[in-house]
Amino acid sequence: MKMHIIILTSLAMLPINSAISDSATIENLMQSYKANGAVSPSAEQGKRLWGKTFKAKGAFAERSCTTCHTDDLTATGKHVKTSKVIKPMSPSVNPERLTKTRKVEKWFKRNCKWTLGRECSVQEKADILLYIANTTSF
């Protein structure tokens, strides 16, 4: 009987454990951005940057995050060139998002370079991270 209780309790804890580790990734990233100069990160600023259009040379002369991700974080996106499906950005509908630091940084690097023509600053990354996470708790 005791064993049953232990097993059931650990099973019940599973979603809680993963929820804790998910927010830990976001928290660690935010700490690191702040330590490197991000000041009062804001989801509102992040939202504006997400929708901002940048000029580029060559194909796709006007680029923004929404070019591939759409302006709805809970919607499925589409790679503008290959048409490959991009899963929704919002962890509320896609719990895999924002769970791996390496992955977040990899895509910030690649996609900021394509969209803005340069790497994003820690401020910009902190703002966008808050916007995607849909949280103001950091």
Next chain:
Amino acid sequence: MKSTLAISAIIFTVGLVTVPLVFSDNDFRWGGLEEYEQKSTGVPGINNPLYKEECASCHIAYAPGLLPARSWEKMMSGLDDHFGDNAELDADTYREISAYLLKNSADKSDYRRSRKIARSIKAGDAPLRISETPYFKHEHDEIPNRMVSENTKVMSFSNCNACHIKAEQGSFNEHDIRIPGYGRWDD
């Protein structure tokens, strides 16, 4: 009795091995009859999870055996402008993926179709697009635009698996072709 069984088994096994060879695609334009070519058809399937994760987020996963090593080397040295997109990798990932691509590249592979692709490319050339290799062009020269570029479910020759339903497993056999809106393709 036992020996009869054993002899039957041997005949059966030899039959299994030779029948596919006799009836396989006999396009020898880019291939001699080297021994290794008869071992397997197609190109090596994609069996590297890191490669799939890193190189199949934005586009389909292209089997390494579809381009020669020198093409992959050139590709990997220009990831900051990868067909107009940024596809940079961290150093560890870069090393592992490069090693996987080179080891399974068309000119290092024993697979029949890989060898044909490799042989179709001039020694000094290192094409970055599979669809620009002479072997690819030869194999697709009868496909009309309405089936590919004008077909909204295909759009481009770069979407291999739109028609080659076993592309990721490395099979480009004619039996594994279904063109959206047109169905099977018979040469």
